[in-house]
Amino acid sequence: MRPIVSLDDVSLRYHSVSGETLAVSHLNLSVDSGEFICIVGPSGCGKSSILSMLAGLIAPSEGSVHVEGEIGYMLQKDHLLEWRTIRSNALLGLEIRNKLTPENTAYVDALLEQYGLGEFKEHYPYQLSGGMRQRVALIRTLAVRPDILLLDEPFSALDYQTRLSVSDEIGSIIRQEGKTAILVSHDISEAISLSDRVVVLSARPAKLKKIYPIHLSLEEYSPMKAREAPEFREYFNAIWKELDIHVS
Amino acid sequence: MFHKPIQKNISKEQAAFLNRMQKRKVTVHFIQWAILIAFFLLWETAARLGWIDPFIFSQPSRMLAAGLKMAQDGSLWMHIGTTLWETVAGFLLGTIIGTLAAVLLWWNSMISDIAEPYLVVLNSLPKTALAPIIIVWMGNNQGSIITVALLTSVIVTIMSVLNGFLQVDQEKIKLIQIFGGTKLQVLSKVVFPANIPCILNALKINVGLSFVGVIVGEFLVAQSGLGFLIIYVGQNFKLDWVMLSVVILAILAATMYEGISLLEKKFLKWQM
Numbered sequence: 001m002r003p004i005v006s007l008d009d010v011s012l013r014y015h016s017v018s019g020e021t022l023a024v025s026h027l028n029l030s031v032d033s034g035e036f037i038c039i040v041g042p043s044g045c046g047k048s049s050i051l052s053m054l055a056g057l058i059a060p061s062e063g064s065v066h067v068e069g070e071i072g073y074m075l076q077k078d079h080l081l082e083w084r085t086i087r088s089n090a091l092l093g094l095e096i097r098n099k100l101t102p103e104n105t106a107y108v109d110a111l112l113e114q115y116g117l118g119e120f121k122e123h124y125p126y127q128l129s130g131g132m133r134q135r136v137a138l139i140r141t142l143a144v145r146p147d148i149l150l151l152d153e154p155f156s157a158l159d160y161q162t163r164l165s166v167s168d169e170i171g172s173i174i175r176q177e178g179k180t181a182i183l184v185s186h187d188i189s190e191a192i193s194l195s196d197r198v199v200v201l202s203a204r205p206a207k208l209k210k211i212y213p214i215h216l217s218l219e220e221y222s223p224m225k226a227r228e229a230p231e232f233r234e235y236f237n238a239i240w241k242e243l244d245i246h247v248s
Numbered sequence: 249m250f251h252k253p254i255q256k257n258i259s260k261e262q263a264a265f266l267n268r269m270q271k272r273k274v275t276v277h278f279i280q281w282a283i284l285i286a287f288f289l290l291w292e293t294a295a296r297l298g299w300i301d302p303f304i305f306s307q308p309s310r311m312l313a314a315g316l317k318m319a320q321d322g323s324l325w326m327h328i329g330t331t332l333w334e335t336v337a338g339f340l341l342g343t344i345i346g347t348l349a350a351v352l353l354w355w356n357s358m359i360s361d362i363a364e365p366y367l368v369v370l371n372s373l374p375k376t377a378l379a380p381i382i383i384v385w386m387g388n389n390q391g392s393i394i395t396v397a398l399l400t401s402v403i404v405t406i407m408s409v410l411n412g413f414l415q416v417d418q419e420k421i422k423l424i425q426i427f428g429g430t431k432l433q434v435l436s437k438v439v440f441p442a443n444i445p446c447i448l449n450a451l452k453i454n455v456g457l458s459f460v461g462v463i464v465g466e467f468l469v470a471q472s473g474l475g476f477l478i479i480y481v482g483q484n485f486k487l488d489w490v491m492l493s494v495v496i497l498a499i500l501a502a503t504m505y506e507g508i509s510l511l512e513k514k515f516l517k518w519q520m
Contacts, residue, residue, distance in 0.1 A: 055426055073426040075419055083441050083518045096427040096437065124518040144427065 002068075003030035004180050005054060005148060010063035011205075012049055023049045025205040026063070031180060033147075036171075038183045038191035041201030042243065047184040050206065051150045054182065072146025072179075074154045078137035080125040086136055087112065087121040093144040104143070111139045115173065130158050131166045138170055142177065149174060151183040155190065164224070167194065171223040188243070192216075192235045193226035200242045210242050306487040311495065314488040328496060330473035331462055334390060335500075338397025339458035343451050345398065346405025353406070354413040354439065355431070371407055375400040376464045388469045397461030401454035408453075412446035413439050448512050455504045459497065 012024040023046035031037050041047050052058045053065050055073050080089045090108050094100050112118055115135050125133055134154065141149065154170070155163045171194045174181050185191050191198045198212040216229035226232065258266070288308045294300045295307030302310060318324035353360040379396045386392035416439050424434045466475025474493045481489035 057422070057425060071426075075423060075426075077419065079417070079420050079423050081420070081438065081441070083444070092423075092437070093427040096424060096429040096433055126518070 003066075004033040004068050005182065006030040006066045007050070007053075008064050008066070010050075010053065010060045010065060012046070012053065012058070013061045014049075022205040024053075024060075025207050027206060027208055029199060029208065031148075031182060033180055034178060035197070036174065036181045036183070036195045037197045037199060038185055038195035039199045039201060040185055040188060040191050040239065040243065041206060042203045043186055045201050045204045046206035047201065048152055051152050051182070051184055054148075054150055067148065069147030069180075070145065071148050071150060072141040072144060073150045074137060074141050074152065076153045077157045078125075078130075078133040080133055080136055080140075082125050085122050085124060086117060086128065089125065089136055090139045090143055092140055097144060099144070107145075108139065108143045111142060112136075115139065115169075129162070131162045131169075134158065134166050134170070138173060142173075142179075147180060149179050149181040151181060153185055154183075156186075163190075168222060168224040175221075188236055188239050189227060189232075192232060192239070193223045198235070198239060200239060212239060303485070304487060306491040310488040311492040314486075315492050318489075318492075327472055327474050327477050327493075328500070330390075330470070331466065331475065331497075332500060334393050334397060334462045334465070334473065335455070335458045335504075337394045338461055339401055339451065339454040341394065342398045342401030342454050342458060343405055343447065346402045346450065347409050347447055349402070349406045350409035350413060351435065351440075353410050355435075360410070367403060367407060370403045375403075376460065379461075379464050379468055383465075383469050390470075393462055393465030393470060393473075396465040397458040400461035401450075401457040404457070405450045405454060408450050409443060409447060412443040416442050444515060445512070448508060448515065452505060452508050455501060455508065459501055463497070 007027050007029045010024060010027045011022065014021045014023055027050070039047050039050065049058070051073065053060050054067055055071050056067075080086075081092070084092070087108070090112060091100065091105060094104050094108070109121075112121055115138075117132065117136060117139070120128060120132070125136075128136070137154070155167045158166055167190055181195075183191070183194060192214055195214060198214060200209040200212070201207065202209050212235060214235060216226050216231050218225055218229050291305075292308045295302040295305065295310075315324060318327075353363060376396070378399055382395050382399070383392045386395060420438050420442070421434050424437055429437065462473070463475035463478070466473040467479050470476035474497055478490050478493045481493075
């Protein structure tokens with residue numbers, strides 16, 4: 001099968017008046033259709049830069065990026081526009097792409113209903129909880145029917161309990177909708193519980209350190225249950241070691 | 249539109265608390281009005297008892313008489329109308345032109361960088377100093393008064409609105425770009441709507457600034473308007489008319505300010 005996303009020998013440099021920074025160095029990575037992969041690495045290592053390149057927001061300095069299909073991108077915070085209602089926020093992407101067809105708006109309405117936001121359509125963002133807002137952000141991303149979802153630590157702004165349930169929920173929704181997903185995280189448990197493969201990056205400049213395929217023996221998969229699988233701890237320890245985080 | 253839930257069964261403490269807050273509000277309003285009324289009463293008494301010279305300080309009853317007389321011959325309404333029209337034109341133009349200029353500077357950071365020192369200097373320059381120049385250039389007419397009013401507010405509007413534009417969360421701009429949005433869409437979907445509170449706030453400040461410009465302009469050239477009235481009757485030592493004009497100006501300014509506050513409430517129902 002041809003990969004849906006591939007990075008070939010990609011490097012990225014940032015330029016500023018104070019100097020040049022190498023953010024990503026000779027990175028190779030490919031993702032198959034329907035796969036859920038998670039990129040972990042020390043904070044500031046250039047994970048977000050990789051997503052920005054995949055989304056076409058910045059071009060790599062060297063190497064090439066191939067993406068086959070429509071990209072959907074979820075940012076760290078929900079960034080709902082406060083002056084728009086929930087429904088109007090969910091329709092933002094379609095509106096920008098000039099695709100507000102009756103068919104597409106019906107799809108968004110259906111998603112809102114399906115994920116428990118039906119009665120909040122005409123509410124404003126400040127009236128919703130953090131978890132609900134994040135769900136709206138996901139629906140806004142799904143509205144344009146992307147083939148590939150890029151998730152940039154989309155749960156990091158939530159408190160721990162909400163975070164667990166939202167990552168469980170959103171992980172399940174993405175699987176249910178059959179999307180390919182690339183999640184960036186610094187939370188090892190989250191990475192293991194959600195993904196098929198965990199990609200470990202080095203500190204800046206981001207280089208590929210190791211890829212862990214995740215196989216958990218579970219009768220029925222859900223991100224929450226994954227945390228109880230017997231292999232979970234082994235993966236955790238291995239990735240923790242690989243990340244080589246020094247607390248000093 | 250969403251309505252905040254109204255609690256129906258409130259506890260005794262909550263009821264007592266609400267009661268206290270209500271009482272406090274009533275007291276504040278009462279004292280505010282009492283100060284105003286006491287001020288005018290004291291003024292009137294002082295004038296009647298000869299503590300102050302009513303020829304120099306005027307007195308409320310004489311102001312009222314002057315006002316009634318002018319209201320009857322219609323000149324009062326003409327002067328108010330002139331000043332009101334010039335002021336509204338001044339602050340609306342100042343806000344609109346200022347916002348458009350801010351859009352241009354936001355759009356092109358090069359122009360913004362070039363313009364910066366000029367804006368800073370123009371901002372600190374007292375705009376009323378330009379009034380005589382404008383009048384020489386544009387002539388003895390209403391257009392120059394409105395231009396002076398506009399000049400008093402336009403620079404500060406550019407600076408505060410541009411500042412608001414630049415403070416918009418970069419991630420929200422990224423959100424639009426992720427969906428393939430153009431710069432125009434970044435402006436229309438995020439940067440501009442996010443700054444409607446900022447623009448309304450500029451409008452509020454511009455009401456006061458525009459009045460300054462109009463009154464100074466009317467001092468210099470007008471044939472009608474409250475500024476003209478103040479200068480004209482002031483020269484004849486008719487202090488009743490001068491004081492009356494000042495009181496009317498205060499009422500006009502307060503009314504416009506309140507009007508914009510109402511507009512704010514209508515537009516900003518999405519705020520907490």
